[in-house]
Every structure is written in structure tokens, then in C-alpha cells.
Amino acid sequence: MIFDFWGSHVTVPSDIISAWILTIILAPIVLFWISKKKKWPLVREYMITTNHRKIGTMYILFGVLFFIRGGIDALLIRTQLAVPENDFWVFQNDKYNELFSTHGTVMIFFVAMPLLIGLMNVVVPLQIGARDLAFPYLNAVSFWMFLAGALVFNLSFFMNSAPNAGWTAYAPLSTDTYTPSAGNDYYIFGIQISGLGTIFTAINMIVTIFRHRAPGMKLTIMPLFSWSTLITSFLILVAFPVLSIALFLLMFDRMFGTGFFHGGVGSPIYWQHLFWIFGHPEVYIIALPAFGIFSEVISTFSRKRIFGYPAMVLSLALIGFMGFMVWSHHMFTVGLGPLANTFFAITTMLIAVPTGIKIFNWLFTMKGGVISFTTPMLFALGFIPTFVMGGVTGVMLSAAPADFQFHDTYFVVAHLHYVIIGATILGVFAGIYYWYPKMTGKQLNEKLGKWHFWIFIIGFHMTFLPMHFAGLQGMPRRVYTYQLGEGLFEFNLISTIGAFLMGSSMLFLALNLYKTHKHSPNVGNDPWDGRTLEWTVSSPSPEQPFKKMPYVSELDAYWYAKLENEDLSEANDTRPAPVSIKTIQPVILSGLLFAMSISFIYQWVWLMIITGLAVLSIFPIRSLTSRNEYVEKRVKHE
Amino acid sequence: MSNEKSSEHYNDKRLGFFIYLIVESVMFATLFATYFVFTSEQSTPSPTDVFEAKSVIISSFVLVLSSATLLISEKGLSNKSPRLIVLGLVITFLLGLGFVGIEIREFFTYINEGYTLTTNVFLSSFYVLVGLHAAHVLFGTIWMILLFYQLMANIPFSLYVEKQRIFHYYWHFVDLIWVCIVIFVYKPYLF
Numbered sequence A: 001m002i003f004d005f006w007g008s009h010v011t012v013p014s015d016i017i018s019a020w021i022l023t024i025i026l027a028p029i030v031l032f033w034i035s036k037k038k039k040w041p042l043v044r045e046y047m048i049t050t051n052h053r054k055i056g057t058m059y060i061l062f063g064v065l066f067f068i069r070g071g072i073d074a075l076l077i078r079t080q081l082a083v084p085e086n087d088f089w090v091f092q093n094d095k096y097n098e099l100f101s102t103h104g105t106v107m108i109f110f111v112a113m114p115l116l117i118g119l120m121n122v123v124v125p126l127q128i129g130a131r132d133l134a135f136p137y138l139n140a141v142s143f144w145m146f147l148a149g150a151l152v153f154n155l156s157f158f159m160n161s162a163p164n165a166g167w168t169a170y171a172p173l174s175t176d177t178y179t180p181s182a183g184n185d186y187y188i189f190g191i192q193i194s195g196l197g198t199i200f201t202a203i204n205m206i207v208t209i210f211r212h213r214a215p216g217m218k219l220t221i222m223p224l225f226s227w228s229t230l231i232t233s234f235l236i237l238v239a240f241p242v243l244s245i246a247l248f249l250l251m252f253d254r255m256f257g258t259g260f261f262h263g264g265v266g267s268p269i270y271w272q273h274l275f276w277i278f279g280h281p282e283v284y285i286i287a288l289p290a291f292g293i294f295s296e297v298i299s300t301f302s303r304k305r306i307f308g309y310p311a312m313v314l315s316l317a318l319i320g321f322m323g324f325m326v327w328s329h330h331m332f333t334v335g336l337g338p339l340a341n342t343f344f345a346i347t348t349m350l351i352a353v354p355t356g357i358k359i360f361n362w363l364f365t366m367k368g369g370v371i372s373f374t375t376p377m378l379f380a381l382g383f384i385p386t387f388v389m390g391g392v393t394g395v396m397l398s399a400a401p402a403d404f405q406f407h408d409t410y411f412v413v414a415h416l417h418y419v420i421i422g423a424t425i426l427g428v429f430a431g432i433y434y435w436y437p438k439m440t441g442k443q444l445n446e447k448l449g450k451w452h453f454w455i456f457i458i459g460f461h462m463t464f465l466p467m468h469f470a471g472l473q474g475m476p477r478r479v480y481t482y483q484l485g486e487g488l489f490e491f492n493l494i495s496t497i498g499a500f501l502m503g504s505s506m507l508f509l510a511l512n513l514y515k516t517h518k519h520s521p522n523v524g525n526d527p528w529d530g531r532t533l534e535w536t537v538s539s540p541s542p543e544q545p546f547k548k549m550p551y552v553s554e555l556d557a558y559w560y561a562k563l564e565n566e567d568l569s570e571a572n573d574t575r576p577a578p579v580s581i582k583t584i585q586p587v588i589l590s591g592l593l594f595a596m597s598i599s600f601i602y603q604w605v606w607l608m609i610i611t612g613l614a615v616l617s618i619f620p621i622r623s624l625t626s627r628n629e630y631v632e633k634r635v636k637h638e
Numbered sequence B: 001m002s003n004e005k006s007s008e009h010y011n012d013k014r015l016g017f018f019i020y021l022i023v024e025s026v027m028f029a030t031l032f033a034t035y036f037v038f039t040s041e042q043s044t045p046s047p048t049d050v051f052e053a054k055s056v057i058i059s060s061f062v063l064v065l066s067s068a069t070l071l072i073s074e075k076g077l078s079n080k081s082p083r084l085i086v087l088g089l090v091i092t093f094l095l096g097l098g099f100v101g102i103e104i105r106e107f108f109t110y111i112n113e114g115y116t117l118t119t120n121v122f123l124s125s126f127y128v129l130v131g132l133h134a135a136h137v138l139f140g141t142i143w144m145i146l147l148f149y150q151l152m153a154n155i156p157f158s159l160y161v162e163k164q165r166i167f168h169y170y171w172h173f174v175d176l177i178w179v180c181i182v183i184f185v186y187k188p189y190l191f
Helices: A014-036 A040-047 A052-081 A093-128 A136-158 A183-211 A224-255 A268-302 A309-325 A327-334 A338-350 A352-366 A375-398 A400-406 A410-440 A446-472 A489-519 A557-563 A585-601 A605-637 B002-038 B053-079 B082-112 B121-152 B157-190
Strands: A002-005 A008-011
Touching (some): A014 A040, A014 A136, A040 A052, A052 A093, A052 A136, A052 A410, A052 A489, A093 A136, A093 A183, A093 A224, A093 A268, A136 A585, A183 A224, A183 A585, A183 B002, A224 A268, A224 A309, A224 B002, A224 B121, A268 A309, A268 A352, A268 A375, A268 A410, A268 B002, A309 A338, A309 A352, A338 A352, A338 A375, A338 A400, A352 A375, A375 A410, A375 A446, A410 A446, A446 A489, A605 B121, B002 B121, B002 B157, B053 B082, B053 B157, B082 B157, B121 B157
Antiparallel strands (some): A002 A008
């Protein structure tokens, strides 16, 4: 559609107009609903909270919201690809580029990350007997920075300038020479800000796990989800700063005229190195926490201690460590030479070993166990064959000569969805069903949960299994159409039907949430007959848990105490704990960062200066106000 | 009880801040790598054409000295002597400010000679790395102003000590990065 806008003609595609109209209709309805239900105090409470469970819940809530957005992108992609030479709505050429770029970026940074960090937030402190994270204020800052980044990124679509250089933003396409519109600036600032938030979360988690464990809980008997969180946090510490600097340099290229990643003077390959030095560990950053969730779920619902606990911890660490030595397997076709390709092929193949150890240990945990097929357990069981299939194609791709054929085809698309959906998304669903009582006090409906699982897993395999074959037929990624005679039609049609099936499974989750909150009563502390400390506190978890601090002497101590019909022994010396406070500062910081990003994207110098100074002023404000709260607490303590 | 509480809390903060410094190290390491990738004698202008030894020597002297003068303050913290604390902080503050001034002068000299951010990729990576470091020094000087204020305001002395100790870690870290800059950025082309 073409509009007259202050005398100049502006073309706005109809999908963006529809999105604006939908938003303008929906926003008042939501606001009205909140007012009618008198939920504004609740909204305010969550905005000023620093409590780990509430922040974790918000992470998950917004993760799900962006999951819907990324999912709609996926369905639009599949609709465009359903039949050969399709002409669906506006999604051809550059609009299609925007579609897959936002789908990938949203799913990795604004779905996988917040969903997992949300679960970590809710669970890790409870699981290790901490009363909150070590730095509750910083935790709130992390969340609100994530949200600011996500909003910046999502705004790009509404401004008709969605990023269009892929989620990897490969140079020189992502430099201003080839994509001069604001789209990739939104990408830079959206990810930069939420990425810094992620770094702060990692710091918070490490300090919490090192210094706030319950008395007696040595690292060698710490539950595996907490272990996976610890190792993931270390990966974040090394991977995310590299991304920050890569984005920082790309920003200089796009806004201040440097040429780091330009062909000729600079080096587009250098971008690829930086991106994948971040990007490959990122794959493990979103997979390892899921592994941790499966370890908890499989152990609980097999009524057995996890098999080979030391091997499980060691393989987490090994995967994490080796994750930094494989990045160039994304770049086999770049021409780094046979020596480099051989090195990275071998390290990539080696990483399958610790992963295989984990798979076997999960199987051996179930062997001889009393298995109950609950919804979380189903997701864990669905994960094992799915992830093994993704692992097998991973080993296939790691063979550099073969990769020359697979590279940039749908075979890679199939592989990456098998491992990322297979691990992260199935893991997140397992985790949400499993820990829902700790978040809300209610247990999700099992029958609807099983419907959700079966339709999701069938739809998933229907979508992605045929992509292997389409890829082997030579179908390239990131191309918006194909011809009839290429032998791709059947595979694509099946994929599209599968994608809609997978999408429709989410309706069961929505129905489940609705029914559970409408009808279900609250459950007790321990609805699943769990093994770890989070099941000793009430559901939902209180703001000050562990009034009596338990003493933990072994792995699954709570389970063994239950077997003996005893309570966990109480520890008498507990360390002082952080107290959650109420503060609006993180929200303000988030708003300022949002405004600063916009001012940079559109180069409004005056706004850059104002918001930049305002962001800096948050440091002294926090430093001066935290003192009072600290003194009050101390007085109260004495 | 209150002492134990505050020290546990401080140990949390210190560990968190050390981890944050690891994050910063990775960021700077990436920028050093960028500098290595894009810098060679063959680029025009080359590092030898651009760098001037005098400015580097003076600024290095000033910044290393500022790390030393901060030790006066450190002694004041242990001896509970506000006089020493203020003395150390004031000297360090002035030296930090002096360093920023020298850096700005150096950048201006280069720019006036026609060596700007966009002249070539060597200069781009130089300005981004050294500029980010200078920004850290500037941030540190503003931090010191905040510390002055907090020392004057009536906050518990033990709490003030914690706040300033964290600042010391920051300042020494920034100084260490400067040493790396001298060794890896300037030295191969100057001395």
C-alpha cells in the first residue's frame, strides 16, 4: 500500500499494516481486561520485584510471547514454501529474507534464552537451598535489559525495517553498503542490550551457586540442573562478550564509517569467526540447561538416582569446554584450508562422545526404574530419539568433505532444528510442566499435556524429517521458492502440514493454562514425589524460603529422607541471605536503554546524549540509594 | 552478626566483580585480536607513521603512577585514616584526569595529521581499542567523584571501605589493560 506522508510517497506492505491494526485493536482490550480484573497492583508488583521466582516467571511469560511471534514467522515461511513457485501474500524476495532473519534471531535470543534463564531463575536458588540469587537487584536489571532488547528488536518489524541479513548477520551483507535500511541496526542494538543482560545473569548464577548453597551441599552432590546452569554460565562469560564486541564493531561499520567487515579493506571472514566463536558455544548454552532439566525429570519419574552422576557432570564440563573448539565447522566452505578443516572436523566428532555418554546414562537411569509416564517425562522420552537423530546428522555434517555438499541446504536446517527443538524446546516444555507448581502453585492438566506432547512431537518430525531429503535433493536455505520439477514439492508440502500441526499443539497448552487456572486447586509442596530441595518449600515458592535451612549430606537427600520417613536434618549455622527489595530503577534503566537504542538507530544526536547521560546516572543513583536499604536491613537484623 | 553479614555480602560482591572483570578481559581480548588482524607495517599510514613515543611514555607514566598512588588510599582504608584515603584518591583522580587529557590530545594530534577513525582499518581498530580503554579511565574518574561524595556523606565506614576496595580492583584492572596496550599496540612499532 502507498501512503502520502508529508508530501512523500511511502510504501508500506500490507502485513505490517495488519500487524499495526491488530495491535491497535488488541492493546486497548488487554488494558481494559487488566483494569476490569483489577490486576494493576499485580502488574506493579511484578515491575518492582527483585524476587527470583517472579523474575523467572516474567522471563518465561515473555519467552512464550516471543515464541508465538517466532512461531508465526515459521508458519508464514512454511506457507510460502508449501507449493512450488508460490506467491503467498508479500513474502517473497526481501520480505522473505526479513522473515527467516527475524524467525532465527527471535527464536535463539528471545525465546530459547529467556525460557531457560527463566527456569534457572525459578529453580536454581530453591534447588541449592539459597533464599534468592546472590544479587536480586542485578537479576531484575538483567530481566529488564532482556525485555528492552527484545522490544527494540521487535519494533523493527512495525517500523517496516526488519533485519534481513539472517540471524548470523553475515558481512558484508550486514554492512551499510548492502543493507542500508535501519533493519540491521535494530538487530545490533536489540541483541547487544539483551546480551549484556544475559552476561549479568551468568555472573549472578555463578556467585549464587558458589556461595549460597545449603550447608553440606558440596559441589559434588549438587543436583544436575544446577550443575548445567553453572557450566552454561561459564560458557556465557566467554561467548557473550565476544558477541558484544562483534556487534560493537559492526555498529562502527554501519554508523561511523569504519570498514572492519567490508570486503577489500576489512575482512568479512573475521565477522564469521567472531560470530561463531560466540555462536557455537551459544548452541551449548541453550542445550546444556535442557540436559540438566532432563536429568532431573528422568531421575524423578524413574524413581531412581541418576546413573553415573560424576560422568554426567564431567560430560557437561567436557561439552562446554570443547564447545569453544569447534566454531569453524560452520565455515568449512570458506576455504580455511585442509589443516583447519581437519582440526575442526575432529573436534566436532569428538564432542559426540560426551553427548553419547549422557544419552546412555539417561537410558541406564530408566533401566530398572519405576517409570511413570507423566507429561514432563514424555517430553524427556521424546527428546532422546529426537536428539540422537540430530546428533547423527551432526556427525555427518562434521565430515568436512561431505559438508561441502550439505552446506547451506535444508539438510542443515533439518539438523539444527532436530538438535535445538529436540533439546531446548522439549526441555523447556518438560521443565515448565515439571516446575509449574513451584511457579504458580498449580499443576497443569496431565491429559491436555499429553495431547500437547503427542501433537507437538508428531508435527515436529513431520516438519523436519522431510527437510533432510529436500536438502539432499539440493534445496538451498534462505531461498523463497523452488521449481516443480526439482523433486521438492512433496517434501515441502509434508513439512508445511507438519508445521501447522506443531503450531496447533500450542493451542492445547493455551487451553491447559486456561483450564488449570480456572478450575484446579493449589497443590502441596511435592506433587511429583521429587528428589531435590525445591520440593521441600511450598508451592508457589515463598519470598523467604528455607526458614529452617536443611542440611544436605548426599545427592537426592530429600528423597532418601522421605524413604526413611524422616525430615531433612536442620542446619544450625546459615549464612546471611540477600533480601528481595522493591525498586523501580531496573524498569527505568530498561526504558532509557530502549530510548537510547532508538536514538542511535535513527542517529538523533540530542537524544543520544540525553539518554546516554541518563543511563550513566543510574550508576550513582543505585549506589546512593542501595546504602539506605542496606542500613535498614542491618538495623532490622540486630 | 552485622559484621559477619556485611563481610559475606562483600565477598559475594567481590567475587561477582572479579567475574565481571573476566568478562571485560574477554571483550578487550577480542579487540586486541581485531587489532592484530588488521594491523601491519604495510598499511598506509602504518603504525610507525602514526604513533609518537612521547605521548605514550608520558601517559603510561601517569597511569602507572596512579595505580601506585591508589595504594596510599589503600593504606588509609586499613588504618582507618580518612586523611590518607582522601590524599590517595585526590592524587589518583588528578592523574586519571591527566591521562584522559593526554589521550584526547594524542587523538587530536593524530586526527589533525589526517589519521582519522575511517582512514584505514588499522586506525579503526586502534581507535576502538584505545578509545574504549580511555572511556574506562574516564568512567573510573567519575566513580572517584562518587566515592568522594560517599566519604563525605555519613555512611558506615565499613561499607565505605567495601565500596572503595571494589573501585581499586577496577582501577588496577584498567591499568593492567593499559600495560597490555603499550606492549601489544605501541611497543612493536615504537621501541
